[in-house]
Amino acid sequence: MSEIKVDTLTGKTTANDITVTAGATATMSLEQGLCKAFIYQNTGTTILKSLNVSTLVDNGTGDYIVNFSNNMNDVYYIPTSAIQPHNYTSSNVMVIHGTRDNTDQNTDHFHQKAGRVSSNAVDSAGMRSTVHGDLA
DSSP: OOOOSSSOOOOOOSSOOOEEETTTTTEETTGSSOEEEEEEEEEETTTEESSSSSEEEEETTTEEEEESSSSSSOOOOOOEEEEEOSSTTTTTTTEEESOOOOTTOSSSSSEEEETTTTBBBBOTTTTEEEEEEOOO
C-alpha cells in the first residue's frame, strides 16, 4: 500500500484542476466532489459544528438563515438538509419545508425551514445541512 502525505495539492494545469480516477475510466474533479459548507445546529441559533458558516439567524419558529463565511460562486449551489423526527406518529414527523425558494437565491446564505407533516412550523433539535457547489 502507498501513502502520500502533503500539505497542499495543486492542479498541474490550473490550481483547482485535480482529477480523481475511480476504477479503469471513471473520473471526477476533486473540487466538485467536496462539501463547501455544513452546519449542525440545535434548537434556536446554537451551532454545534460547522464549516464555512459565519452566523445562524433565527427568523422565527422553524425558519433560519445560514450565512456563509465565504460566498458561493453563483446561486446554483445545492443545499441538502435533514432533521431529527419529533416522534414517529404521522402528525408529528418533522419535515424540511424547503431550504430555498425563487425569491431567496443568494450567494451569501441559504434558508432552512422546518415543521411537522401537519404543516406547523417548529424549531428542531438536530437540524443538519450540507452545501455543494462552487465557492466564489
